[in-house]
Amino acid sequence: MLGDPRNALVWLAEDLRRHGRTLRAGELVTTGTTTAPVPVGPGDEVRADFGELGEVEFRFAR
Numbered sequence: 001m002l003g004d005p006r007n008a009l010v011w012l013a014e015d016l017r018r019h020g021r022t023l024r025a026g027e028l029v030t031t032g033t034t035t036a037p038v039p040v041g042p043g044d045e046v047r048a049d050f051g052e053l054g055e056v057e058f059r060f061a062r
Contacts, residue, residue: 005031 002008008031013023023029030037040046040060047057 008032 002011009029012029016022028037038046042060042062045057045059047055049055
């Protein structure tokens with residue numbers, strides 16, 4: 001990940017500029033994931049199980 005996820009984001013922004021494109025306000029950029037983000041909203045509950053590492057669960061406030 002280029003040593004730091006922020007470095008990957010800087011690389012992306014600079015590479016897009018080379019191609020005449022930019023990151024726009026409101027666009028979602030993820031660094032370090034192999035799956036697409038799941039849309040969540042107020043009241044949604046999310047649970048992630050990481051096997052031997054444990055699990056995490058949370059709910060988005062309204």
